[in-house]
Amino acid sequence: MTIDWKQTAQDYKQAYLNDLKELISIKSVRDDDHQTKDYPLGEGPAKAMLKFLDFAERDGFTTKNLDNIVGYIEYGSGEKTMALQAHADVMPAGDGWETDPFEMVEKDGLVFGRGTSDDKGPALAAYYGLKMLKDHGFMPHTKIRLIIGTDEESDWTGMKHYFDVEPEPDFGFSPDAEFPLINGEKGNATYVTTFGHTNGSDYTLKQFESGLRPNMVPGNADALVETGDNEKFVDAFTRFLDENPVAGDVKATGDGIALHITGKAAHAMEPKNGVNAGTYMATFLNQFPFEGAAKNFIAFLAEDLHDDSRATKISADHVDDIMGEVTMNVGIMKFDMQNGGMVNTNFRYPKGTDDKQILGKLQKAAGKHDAGVNEISNMGTHYVDPSDPIVSTLMTVYREQTGDTTSKPEVVGGGTYARLMKRGVAFGALFPGTKDTMHQANEFQPIDDLLKAMAIYGQSIYELTVK
Numbered sequence: 204m205t206i207d208w209k210q211t212a213q214d215y216k217q218a219y220l221n222d223l224k225e226l227i228s229i230k231s232v233r234d235d236d237h238q239t240k241d242y243p244l245g246e247g248p249a250k251a252m253l254k255f256l257d258f259a260e261r262d263g264f265t266t267k268n269l270d271n272i273v274g275y276i277e278y279g280s281g282e283k284t285m286a287l288q289a290h291a292d293v294m295p296a297g298d299g300w301e302t303d304p305f306e307m308v309e310k311d312g313l314v315f316g317r318g319t320s321d322d323k324g325p326a327l328a329a330y331y332g333l334k335m336l337k338d339h340g341f342m343p344h345t346k347i348r349l350i351i352g353t354d355e356e357s358d359w360t361g362m363k364h365y366f367d368v369e370p371e372p373d374f375g376f377s378p379d380a381e382f383p384l385i386n387g388e389k390g391n392a393t394y395v396t397t398f399g400h401t402n403g404s405d406y407t408l409k410q411f412e413s414g415l416r417p418n419m420v421p422g423n424a425d426a427l428v429e430t431g432d433n434e435k436f437v438d439a440f441t442r443f444l445d446e447n448p449v450a451g452d453v454k455a456t457g458d459g460i461a462l463h464i465t466g467k468a469a470h471a472m473e474p475k476n477g478v479n480a481g482t483y484m485a486t487f488l489n490q491f492p493f494e495g496a497a498k499n500f501i502a503f504l505a506e507d508l509h510d511d512s513r514a515t516k517i518s519a520d521h522v523d524d525i526m527g528e529v530t531m532n533v534g535i536m537k538f539d540m541q542n543g544g545m546v547n548t549n550f551r552y553p554k555g556t557d558d559k560q561i562l563g564k565l566q567k568a569a570g571k572h573d574a575g576v577n578e579i580s581n582m583g584t585h586y587v588d589p590s591d592p593i594v595s596t597l598m599t600v601y602r603e604q605t606g607d608t609t610s611k612p613e614v615v616g617g618g619t620y621a622r623l624m625k626r627g628v629a630f631g632a633l634f635p636g637t638k639d640t641m642h643q644a645n646e647f648q649p650i651d652d653l654l655k656a657m658a659i660y661g662q663s664i665y666e667l668t669v670k
């Protein structure tokens with residue numbers, strides 16, 4: 204059988220974009236405030252997943268919805284199962300969009316919208332890769348399942364459910380990262396540090412709020428403060444904004460001085476790509492004589508965590524030759540006078556250290572500020588040998604189609620669904636050289652990239668299941 208992969212992808216362009224537009228218009232952000240028995244994550248994520256299944260039924264595939272939290276599209280049969288693992292949920296939009304995040308906008312060969320890059324665009328490209336084979340009458344020797352999760356951005360509720368109720372697939376890939384290929388993933392651990400609620404008299408921290416998710420560098424921070432000297436305080440803030448890579452504003456309210464800082468949101472797997480508005484806010488506040496738990500909260504952020512994505516200040520840093528460095532993101536920071544303070548930190552770690560060692564270091568640092576630390580989640584490290592055919596076959600297809608013969612399989616700090624399978628890797632769809640806008644405002648993908656990915660996925664599924 205010969206298929207002109209690139210030409211076929213071009214032929215599908217309009218149909219693909221029409222379907223993508225529909226997917227982007229579904230606000231599939233996990234919404235715990237509106238969870239119901241039928242929709243444990245809120246309606247949005249389920250609706251986007253079901254939309255994928257609708258497309259597949261329209262195109263003649265078999266589908267299955269598992270309890271509105273995960274679904275799959277099936278093609279072919281065989282003793283073994285290959286899985287493609289994608290997701291239909293998206294991160295909250297956040298601020299700073301120039302267009303409606305939930306309306307796909309096409310401009311200069313790019314498509315903008317939440318999910319164009321992570322992961323609706325790539326997931327749909329993988330689907331069209333599969334459809335390409337079916338439309339050409341290809342019969343694989345392996346059962347193929349495209350599994351659509353609905354909670355990748357938080358707890359993997361749906362995809363974990365799949366692995367609880369269905370047998371583990373034999374091998375596969377997740378189109379939810381970057382090209383060429385990721386065969387190693389760092390461990391991923393999240394901790395919460397908690398503080399009391401006491402304050403002093405001259406300077407009072409009434410409220411502090413920054414960050415939406417553990418896996419995102421906060422782009423915004425707000426604080427409400429009563430001070431001993433408003434004028435001096437406001438002057439210092441203006442100076443601080445001038446001297447640091449952040450923007451912001453300040454206003455006097457009936458409740459105190461309200462400060463706002465804007466940094467830059469980014470994915471937690473490389474905090475250096477962002478500017479953490481929250482730890483900058485704490486660094487500003489730390490020069491004033493706050494007291495009690497408020498002081499501890501501010502000092503922990505400013506002195507132990509600020510601007511230290513490798514966690515060297517708390518001595519949790521470590522480097523592995525293959526898997527790289529420990530990284531740390533301070534994802535959520537909150538303080539108020541009733542509930543006290545909390546700081547959520549997320550660590551990505553290589554072989555050679557682990558979640559318990561990091562917990563110990565955090566506890567030691569937090570202890571100096573009268574705070575306690577709890578580990579709230581952990582996933583170990585994941586590594587597939589480069590000689591495994593799942594790595595070598597996909598690399599060959601990628602090299603053949605792109606002409607990029609220098610890129611190598613990589614190890615990253617992001618946890619993808621691929622780690623759920625022993626022989627699982629992440630494969631696309633962000634190309635080297637294309638700007639990474641996942642989890643950011645104005646998320647986009649070049650349409651040509653999505654079509655290139657579709658062609659690569661089509662051939663990859665073919666090569667992996669033809670024998």
Ligand SMILES: [Zn+2]
Binds near residue numbers: 290321322355379
């Ligand atoms: Zn994703």
